[in-house]
Every structure is written in structure tokens, then in C-alpha cells.
Amino acid sequence: MKMEQNVDYLNVAYGPRSWLLSTDHKRIAILYMISITFFFFVGGFFALLMRLELLTPQGDLVAAHTYNELFSMHGITMIFFFLIPSIPAVLGNFLVPLMIGARDLAFPKLNLLSWYLYIIGGIFTLTAMITGGVDTGWTFYTPLSTAYSTTNVIPVVTGIFILGFSSILTGVNFIITIHKMRAPGLTWFRLPLFIWAQYATSIIIVLATPVIAITLLLLIVERVFGVGIFNPALGGDPLLFQHLFWFYSHPAVYIMVLPSMGVVSELITCFARKRIFGYYFMAAAIMAIAALGFLVWGHHMFVSGQSVYASMVFSALSYFVAVPSAIKVFNWLATLYKGSISFHTPLLYAFGFIGLFTIGGLTGLFLAALAVDVHVTDTYFVVAHFHYIMVGGAVMGYLGGIHYWWPKITGRLYPEGWAKFSALVLFVGFNLTFFPQFILGYLGMPRRYHVYPPEFQVLNVLSTAGATILGIGYLIPFTYLIWSLRRGKHAGPNPWNATGLEWTTSSPPPQHNFDKTPIVTEGPYAYPPFEKTEVVHGGS
Amino acid sequence: MNNDPSIRLYFRIGIILMLLLALTISVAYIDLGPYNIVIALLIAAVKATLVGYFFMHIRTSPRLVWTFAIGGFFWLFILFALTFSDFLSRPI
Amino acid sequence: MADHSQAAHAHQFDDIKQQHEADSLGMWVFLTTEILFFGALFLCYGIYRHAYPDAFASASHYMDVILGGINTAVLLGSSLTVVLAVHAAQHGERKRLLVFLVMTIVLGCVFLGIKGLEYSHKFAEHLVPGVDFQYAGPQPGAAEIYFVLYFVMTGIHALHLLIGIGIMTWLAVGASRNRYGPDYYAPVEVSGLYWHFVDIIWIFLYPMIYLIHVYR
Amino acid sequence: MTSLLSIFPLFPVEASQQARQIDELYVALVIIASIFTAIIFVCLAYFAVRYRKGSRANREMRHPENLKLEIAWTVIPLIISAGIYVWSAKLFFDLHVAPKNAIEIYVVAKQWMWKIEHPEGNREINALHIPVGIPVKLVMTSQDVIHSFYVPAFRVKQDVLPDRYTTEWFLPTKVGTYHLFCAEYCGTGHASMIGTVYVMDQADYQQWLAGKSGEVPLATSGEDLFQHFACSTCHQLNDMGRGPSLYGLFGSMVRLQNGQRVIADQSYIRNSIYDPGDQVVAGYRAIMPTFRKQIDPDQMAALIEYIKTLGAPAKPAKGTKQ
Numbered sequence A: 001m002k003m004e005q006n007v008d009y010l011n012v013a014y015g016p017r018s019w020l021l022s023t024d025h026k027r028i029a030i031l032y033m034i035s036i037t038f039f040f041f042v043g044g045f046f047a048l049l050m051r052l053e054l055l056t057p058q059g060d061l062v063a064a065h066t067y068n069e070l071f072s073m074h075g076i077t078m079i080f081f082f083l084i085p086s087i088p089a090v091l092g093n094f095l096v097p098l099m100i101g102a103r104d105l106a107f108p109k110l111n112l113l114s115w116y117l118y119i120i121g122g123i124f125t126l127t128a129m130i131t132g133g134v135d136t137g138w139t140f141y142t143p144l145s146t147a148y149s150t151t152n153v154i155p156v157v158t159g160i161f162i163l164g165f166s167s168i169l170t171g172v173n174f175i176i177t178i179h180k181m182r183a184p185g186l187t188w189f190r191l192p193l194f195i196w197a198q199y200a201t202s203i204i205i206v207l208a209t210p211v212i213a214i215t216l217l218l219l220i221v222e223r224v225f226g227v228g229i230f231n232p233a234l235g236g237d238p239l240l241f242q243h244l245f246w247f248y249s250h251p252a253v254y255i256m257v258l259p260s261m262g263v264v265s266e267l268i269t270c271f272a273r274k275r276i277f278g279y280y281f282m283a284a285a286i287m288a289i290a291a292l293g294f295l296v297w298g299h300h301m302f303v304s305g306q307s308v309y310a311s312m313v314f315s316a317l318s319y320f321v322a323v324p325s326a327i328k329v330f331n332w333l334a335t336l337y338k339g340s341i342s343f344h345t346p347l348l349y350a351f352g353f354i355g356l357f358t359i360g361g362l363t364g365l366f367l368a369a370l371a372v373d374v375h376v377t378d379t380y381f382v383v384a385h386f387h388y389i390m391v392g393g394a395v396m397g398y399l400g401g402i403h404y405w406w407p408k409i410t411g412r413l414y415p416e417g418w419a420k421f422s423a424l425v426l427f428v429g430f431n432l433t434f435f436p437q438f439i440l441g442y443l444g445m446p447r448r449y450h451v452y453p454p455e456f457q458v459l460n461v462l463s464t465a466g467a468t469i470l471g472i473g474y475l476i477p478f479t480y481l482i483w484s485l486r487r488g489k490h491a492g493p494n495p496w497n498a499t500g501l502e503w504t505t506s507s508p509p510p511q512h513n514f515d516k517t518p519i520v521t522e523g524p525y526a527y528p529p530f531e532k533t534e535v536v537h538g539g540s
Numbered sequence B: 001m002n003n004d005p006s007i008r009l010y011f012r013i014g015i016i017l018m019l020l021l022a023l024t025i026s027v028a029y030i031d032l033g034p035y036n037i038v039i040a041l042l043i044a045a046v047k048a049t050l051v052g053y054f055f056m057h058i059r060t061s062p063r064l065v066w067t068f069a070i071g072g073f074f075w076l077f078i079l080f081a082l083t084f085s086d087f088l089s090r091p092i
Numbered sequence C: 001m002a003d004h005s006q007a008a009h010a011h012q013f014d015d016i017k018q019q020h021e022a023d024s025l026g027m028w029v030f031l032t033t034e035i036l037f038f039g040a041l042f043l044c045y046g047i048y049r050h051a052y053p054d055a056f057a058s059a060s061h062y063m064d065v066i067l068g069g070i071n072t073a074v075l076l077g078s079s080l081t082v083v084l085a086v087h088a089a090q091h092g093e094r095k096r097l098l099v100f101l102v103m104t105i106v107l108g109c110v111f112l113g114i115k116g117l118e119y120s121h122k123f124a125e126h127l128v129p130g131v132d133f134q135y136a137g138p139q140p141g142a143a144e145i146y147f148v149l150y151f152v153m154t155g156i157h158a159l160h161l162l163i164g165i166g167i168m169t170w171l172a173v174g175a176s177r178n179r180y181g182p183d184y185y186a187p188v189e190v191s192g193l194y195w196h197f198v199d200i201i202w203i204f205l206y207p208m209i210y211l212i213h214v215y216r
Numbered sequence D: 001m002t003s004l005l006s007i008f009p010l011f012p013v014e015a016s017q018q019a020r021q022i023d024e025l026y027v028a029l030v031i032i033a034s035i036f037t038a039i040i041f042v043c044l045a046y047f048a049v050r051y052r053k054g055s056r057a058n059r060e061m062r063h064p065e066n067l068k069l070e071i072a073w074t075v076i077p078l079i080i081s082a083g084i085y086v087w088s089a090k091l092f093f094d095l096h097v098a099p100k101n102a103i104e105i106y107v108v109a110k111q112w113m114w115k116i117e118h119p120e121g122n123r124e125i126n127a128l129h130i131p132v133g134i135p136v137k138l139v140m141t142s143q144d145v146i147h148s149f150y151v152p153a154f155r156v157k158q159d160v161l162p163d164r165y166t167t168e169w170f171l172p173t174k175v176g177t178y179h180l181f182c183a184e185y186c187g188t189g190h191a192s193m194i195g196t197v198y199v200m201d202q203a204d205y206q207q208w209l210a211g212k213s214g215e216v217p218l219a220t221s222g223e224d225l226f227q228h229f230a231c232s233t234c235h236q237l238n239d240m241g242r243g244p245s246l247y248g249l250f251g252s253m254v255r256l257q258n259g260q261r262v263i264a265d266q267s268y269i270r271n272s273i274y275d276p277g278d279q280v281v282a283g284y285r286a287i288m289p290t291f292r293k294q295i296d297p298d299q300m301a302a303l304i305e306y307i308k309t310l311g312a313p314a315k316p317a318k319g320t321k322q
């Protein structure tokens, strides 16, 4: 075993320069992982304060204005600085070249630039938050954001604007890499679904992000110069802002969830030791979600004063995007059917994803139902819906992926017992936090309220209790994953006996990923028949 | 100057572009009611297509390039179509 | 042998051909984002022109159709010089490459000069929203939106052009050092794509901004 | 069971006609969602146990494709969705067509309060008194940012925008007091921009209207404003003045200079006064000055109510004077 001490991407070079100037996609992925974890805890910290305030109907912990800043900054950090970059910039960055048998992304320097843009954007936004905050909600609706808010709107928005370019660079990079750098024999329909998901996500990023960029730029212009692009008092139309905002932000929700779906497909097949059911439908569904996702943004504007006919069109289209999601859920189930399922932590997260995404998605149908949305829009029902998908779905998928590829990334195994325990804590805490919010919402409790009528208190207390459990649940993996860096068992190249090119190279992979370019001769998920599952390959 | 056929093509396209520019300016001075903008944008589209097709070599590019070029405009069309579907059917 | 033969491919690619294809596709994908970037502005323009047709028409009378026309011609001309530069690079005609690059830079600067002139007129006429806006015509509010969009759209376009000039200068320096040749001209070609795109944007901006009801 | 529901209610009170209908749709959705969730959770659990590694289950099915299944789970959700869509769209459309006999009440929102103006002249703040059994239509605008008028018990909500009228209607069916919330985030005081809706029976309502004596009906104060701002110098009884006569204007079809035709509703009149240049009546010159600075939203409501009283549409050919 001593011979195994070969050079990998982690020990080729040491020192901050070797990281901060690295163009190795694997190192950049680590940089991203550290940064988004930081922002996740910042966002979670805001969430905890919010939940504490909501323990009682009165505003006793923080003042109205502070509370408004809390949810704005919570939403902004979580969406823009955590969830959107989470899977693409960390797992995608690490795995896309590995999974397609390439030595790196097509444009490694742009990749590094993308991280720097992320950091610059983050510093802008973070500084602005610390030095005065922002209180517009993550949606920045005009004219509140341009003419009335007295907070640091401009620096925050500038930060997000810069971040947009970081996103775009990652997207362009992935698209070109997947098009041009696949290993010999790796045809499109031999790609793992994770790659399909990254590809679709990148397409969305590339087509949607420029629109939010220009919209935020116009917002800045309007605020700085006091002109009226979106301000009705000066002849503008605030609904135009909302259209432009949601043209990005609805597709953005698929930027957040598609990569998770890709992860889940990998996890399910690996731990059911079975080929994915309906591979072609799964790939097609991913692309369909990406494309149809662009047609439904108006469902955020049913009561905004948008024309009734437009609302009806957007509602109908929203149902179309639900269908490919249904296809995915059922195909995952069918993959488990007659599998040989072993319950490692990643699979628990995958189960969590499927269950919670289903609930979140189905309640999305409530919101897309026009008349019901009139009642529940801007209430906690919406808050519950999107946390179910984003926290219950996307974040679970991210954690599942982190656990699954942790051995590949670090060469170490995480402690299985603790990991299972924390997955359970998260699941319980999550449901306790957000299920009561569905009821609250239907009862009519508006969102973005820091004081509320006393009859809503019981459910709010439950929710806060859940959030506490959830917070602890997040601290456990944070702790043991760091612990495992030094103390974890050595993993070996393929601890899960998984298929996929990333498992054919050593863990952690060498600097240029593969000793020689792999040649692909079969489709993905070619799991051996069950009798032979004991066979361990790789090793050497 | 050599007489490489593609150079001659480039110059020819250049001249056509200038002629279209002249056309678009002169048409603008005629009152065609709502059709002025239609014609102006049509001419612009033709010019853009010429630049794209010949100068940017879409003509000889792989299909993928076509896809991205057209895809961008198609998505722009989506943005326009659905946004205008709101503004044109108001108020109700 | 000329310098360019040393142009080895970057480590992540298999060969120079793959690298070239990746570079050019990368630029196309980037241009796709640019279509939507400007497209969203065009949408704002479309919405407000639809809402305030008369105000836009009267406000556009403050534009100088001739200067705008000259600028269009300048940019169209620069597209021609760029494509000739790409052609020269491809065929290893080093001197002509340099000449066309310099011509492109000059034309780009002429465009910006004229644009600057027009901007200065707007300042003189108090037609700069947010800074100094006094508008005598009807519907000043809507007219102000027109001018905001005018400045934002042409401003961002000018910024793109400025970046383009920077890239062309960098290419010209490279060309003078013989960096490009038949087997390594991707940077010239890819930058050319960008330049043409900036030209295409202007092709649309010109009629949208300048040519509204000029017959009145 | 009922007692449990009264301690932990799952629905707000149903106090309007719409509330009932929306709750029905909601319950249907809950049932559909529960069925799907149940199917998925049961399958997950069952497969997890049955096909756990090492279990002695029959695993013969090596073909991970099945077109029929795929089509089934594409088409079934599609059909269900279509059903939900039609149902909800129908209700939604009805939410936007107020009955003709609805009382029209003006709502002006500002950071952070609701101002209500009844046609009878009664004004109230953060409170809305209405009679039971009669449809009410709110004509709403905002003085600053976007707000949203939300009464959970009625299941209605509509954003209130600056520089524009939006409307919302409901038919209260149950006497009582209900929450009024501002549902669109509008700045610091958003959470305290709340109020109470009082649904009263007819007699109480009449008494309430009368009780606040000294109120001048909106239309009357509108008439005063009409004189005060000297509108009548241009707008006279007939079209002989410099501007068109406003008699019979409300609800009629107006031909504009640019060839469009528009219905003269509240929004149109408001726009004609604030931005006279935007929609010029055919045959007139755009000489009317804007009154944006002079007339606030409350006065606007009064003026509109006054113009509404100026006779039914009588003249067929408006905007034909040359």
C-alpha cells in the first residue's frame, strides 16, 4: 500500500498561491466549495434570527426594518451565492471533466476568473450587507427598490450583477467542454445523466442570466439617476421589471434543481446497482424542463396586475413543465424496482430528495392553479413550497452528492454512522420547519411579516423548533466532513463499486485526471448483474 | 490586391450593406404609417443576416453554430412574445 | 519558420484543431448570451415605444440622422476590414493582417468619436436624463424614457466597441510580432466574430433610435 | 374532530362566495397531491425493503425501458393537469368580472396604511365596512410603491399599483370581522399595514353609513373640485367648449386621435387627467394641462365619481367634432 502514495491534484503543490492561481478544475471546485459553504452558513444564520423573531407574534427580537433586511439578505445569499452555484460550481466543476474523460474544462483560465468574479461579487454584497443591509426582498421589486428603499441597494445589486458573469462563464465553459471534449466513444447517449443535467443547466444559465444582468443594470441606472424606467410615477411600468426579473428567476429555479436531479440519478443507479430506468426519457425530460422552464415565468405575477389572459397562458404552460418532472420521479422509482439496494448515506439523501421534491413540486401545482394562487400567493404557502424544493430537494441532492463523491474528492471516507444520523435529523427538522408553513399559508399568514396575529403562533413555534433541529443537522456533516479530511479511512479509487469514468482514476485524481485518455465502449450505469456485485474493480 | 474569390465576395457584401443602409435611410423619409418601422427592421434583419452569414462565416460553420445563433434569437422571441402577450391584452 | 508554428495547443486539448473549434464555439455561445443581453434592452424599448408612440417619435427628432447614418457606414466598413483581416491571417499574409487590424481600430475610434460628438450635443441641449434634462416637447416623462434607453443602449454598445478596440489592438500587437498564421489564427477569427456582433447590434439600434417618423 | 379543527383550523373562515369555490378546488388539489405523494412514498418504502441488498426477491427484469409505462406517466399527469387548469382558470376569470350591481369603493394605499373612500363620502383608514350579500368592487391605486389588498376570509388578493387602477371584487356572505393584510412587500411597515374588514347586515350598514354624518358624497365633492380646478372652462355641457363634453362619457367608447378606441373607465379618466397627452380624443388638440401635481388620488376618486354621474352614454359619436 505504500506505493499508492502517488502524486494527486491535492499534493502536487502547496501554499496559497498554488490554490488561488490554480487553473485545475478540481482545485477551483474546492475553492468554490469553501466559499459557498461560507455563504450557506451566513444565509442560515439570517434564517435562524428570522425564525427566532417569529417565535412570538410581537416584534420583540428585532425591529421591522431589521427583519426586512434579514429575509432579504437570507434570500439573496441563499439563492445567488449558495444554491445557484452550489452543484454546478462545486460538483460540476470537479466532475464534468472527470466524467467525460477530459483533462480539464475547455477554458481553465475562465474557470478561475469565474471564481474570482464570484468572490468579488460576494465581497460587494457582503460588505453592503454588513454596512447597512438591504431591505428589498430578493426580488428587488420596483419602485420600492429604486425610489423608496434607503438601504444599500446599489452595491448589493452590483454584487449580483458581477456574480452573473461568473455564472455565465461557468455555463459557457461546461457547454463547450461537453460538446468538444468527450473521450473517444463517449457519445451523447452514453453520457451519465449528471452530465445531461449540467448541460441543460448551463444552457439555462447562458440564456437567462444576461437578462437579469441587464435588468439589474437598469435598476441601478434608475436608482442612481432618478429616472423612470420601471417607476410609474415617471412613466415607467413596474410590471416590465417583474417580467424581466422572472424571465431569469423562474428558469433559475431549474438551475437550482436540475443539477440535483442529475446527482440523484447517479445515486439511485449506483446504490440500486441497476441501469437507470428509461434513460432516454430521463435525458429528454431534463432538456424539456430546461426549455419549457422559460415559458412560465408569468406564474409569479398572477395578482400583479398582469393581464388576465397572459396569466391564463402562463398557468397552462406551468402545467406542461410539471410533466417532465413527473417523468423523472417515476423513472427513479422504476429504477429502484427490482434493484439490489444498499443503504448508504447518499441514497438516504436521494430518497429525501425524491420525497420532498415531490411534495414541493405538487404544491407548485397549487400555485400554478390561478384561483388558488390568488389566495396563497405572498403567503407562507409559497415559502413552504420553495423551501420544500430548494432545501428539501436541491440542498439534499447537493449533500447527497457531496457524500457520494467525497471519497473521490478527498480520498477519504466519511463516517457512515454519523452521516446516516445527520441525514435523519435533517429530514425530521426540515419537515417540522416547513410543513406547518403550508397550513399557515392557507390560513392566510402573509410572508415577509415580522409581526402576525396571535392565532398563527402555534404553527410558527413548531416551525422555529424545526429550524433549530435543521440548523444542528447542518452542523453535524460540516463537522465530520472536516474531521474525515485527516481521520477518515482511505477510500481507494472506487469505494462504491460504481460505474462512470470518474471512478476509474485514483482517489484523489491525479493532476490531469487520467493517466491516459479513457476509451468508452458502453453506455452509462452498466452495473454488473447482481450475482457479480462482489467483484471489485479498479484497485491496482 | 489579389483576386481571391472570397475577398471579392466580401467586398460585394460590403457594397450591398452600404446600399441597404442608403435604402433604409431613404425609406425613412417616406410616410408609410405603421410600415416604416416594419420595413426598417426588415432591412436591419437582412443586413444582420448578411453580416452573420458571410462575414461571420455561418455559411461554412458546423450545425452547432447555427443552432446557437438561431437559439439565441429564438429565446429572444420567447421573451418578446410572452411579455407582449401581457401588454397587448391589458387592461383586464 | 515563423513564430506561429510554436503555437502549441493547451494541455487540456488533444490537438490544435480541437482547441480552435472550442474557441470558436465558445465565442458563439458567448454571443448567444449577448443576444439576450441586448435583447432585454430591446424589449424595454419595444414596450415603451408601444406605450408612447408619439413621445418616442417627437423625442427621436433630436437625433441626428446623418451622423447616425455615417456611424452605421463606419461600422459596416469596419466589419469588412475585420473579415479581411481574418482572411489575411488565415492565409498568412502578415502585412495585410496588420493593415486591416489597424484600419478596424481607426474605424472603431471614428465611430466612438462621432458618438461622443452626439453625446456632447445632447448635453448641450439639456437632454441627458438624470443629469440635466429639460424637454420642451409633449409628454416629457415618456420622452425621458426614450433618452434613458438611448443612453443605456448606445452606451453599452459603445462599451462593447471599446472592448473590441482593445482586443483589436492586442491582436495588432500580436500580428506585428508574427504570432498568427495559417495554423493559428483562432484569436483573430474569434475576435472578429465579436466585432461583427457589435456591428449587428448597431444595425438594429440605428433604425430604432434614429429613424422614427423622420418624414414628419 | 370538529373541535380539533376549531383549535387547529386548516382553513380560514369562508366569508365570501369565492371562498367556498376556491376551497373546493383546494381540497381537490390536496386530494390529488396526497394520492400522488402516497403512491410515491409507498413505492419508495416498499422497494427499499423488498429489494434491499441480499433480500430474496425476484429480480428478473433486465430491461430498463418500457415505452408503455413512460407514456402512461406522461399522459396521466397531463390529463390531471388539464383538469385542474380548466377548473382554476374558470374561477380565476370570474374573479375578474365584477357583477354590474357591485358597490364601487375606492382604495388608496400608501406606506403604510389603507385609505378607503365610499361613494357616499364616508372615509376610513385601515378599516372597510361593507354590507353582507351585496357584491363589492374595489377600485384601488397606490401613492407610492406596490401594495396588495388581501382578505384571507374572502380568498381574494390583488396588487395595488402606483399610477394605475386595479380592481378586486367579492361577495361577502357572512357577517363578521376579518383580517385585511397588505400582501405585497412594501418596505419597513409592511407587516403593520393591516386592517379590519367589517361585514355587516344591511340595517347595520345603513346605520353605519348614516352614523358618520357630515360626510359629503364623493360625487358632490367631485363637483366642487371640478369647479375649483376650472375644468368647466373647457368641458361644458356640449362639445362646443375647447375640450369634449364629459356628459355621458363614463362607460362609453372613445375614439382617439391615433385611431384606437377605448372604453372610458376609471383608468381612462384618470389617465386623461394625469397624462392628457397620452390618449388624445380624436378631433381635439392636446391642450389640456396635466393635473398630476394638483390632484391627489383621493380627489381623483371624487372627480371620477362626479364624472360618472354626468348622465348615461347619450351621444353616439364622440370625438367627431372637427
Ligand code: HEA
Residues within 6 Å of the ligand: A139, A253, A254, A256, A257, A299, A300, A318, A319, A321, A322, A323, A325, A326, A327, A329, A357, A358, A359, A360, A361, A362, A364, A365, A367, A368, A369, A373, A376, A377, A378, A382, A385, A386, A389, A390, A394, D036, D040, D076, D077, D078, D080, D081
Ligand atoms: C428549485 C426551485 C423551484 C422549483 C424546481 C420549482 C418548481 C415549480 N414551481 Fe416554484 N417557486 C420557487 C422555486 C421553485 N419552484 C421559488 C423560489 C418561488 C418563490 C419566489 C418568490 O416569490 O420569492 C416559487 C414560486 C412559485 C409560484 C408563484 C407563487 C406565487 O408567488 O404566487 C408558482 C406558481 O405557479 C410556482 C410553481 C411551480 C411549479 C408548477 C413547479 C414545477 O416545476 C414542479 C414540478 C414537479 C412536480 C409536479 C412533482 C413531481 C410530479 C409528480 C409526483 C407527478 C404528479 C404530477 C402531476 C399530476 C402533474 N412556484
Ligand code: HEA
Residues within 6 Å of the ligand: A040, A041, A042, A043, A044, A045, A047, A048, A050, A051, A071, A072, A074, A075, A076, A078, A079, A082, A083, A136, A137, A138, A139, A383, A387, A390, A391, A395, A433, A446, A447, A448, A449, A450, A463, A467, A470, A471, A472, A474, A475
Ligand atoms: C437555497 C435557498 C434557501 C435555503 C437553503 C433556505 C433555508 C432556510 N430558510 Fe429560507 N428563503 C429563501 C431561500 C432559502 N432558504 C428565499 C429565496 C426566501 C425568500 C426571501 C424573500 O422573501 O425575499 C426565504 C425566506 C424564508 C422565510 C420567510 C421569511 C418571510 O417571508 O418573512 C423563512 C421563515 O421561516 C425561511 C426560513 C429558512 C430556514 C429555517 C432555512 C434553513 O434550512 C436554514 C438552515 C441552516 C442553518 C440554520 C445554518 C446553520 C448554522 C448555524 C447553526 C451556525 C450559526 C451561524 C454562524 C455562527 C455564522 N426562509
Ligand code: CUA
Residues within 6 Å of the ligand: D112, D146, D147, D148, D182, D183, D184, D185, D186, D187, D189, D190, D191, D193
Ligand atoms: Cu403595503 Cu405591504
Ligand SMILES: [Cu+2]
Residues within 6 Å of the ligand: A249, A250, A253, A296, A297, A299, A300
Ligand atoms: Cu416560477
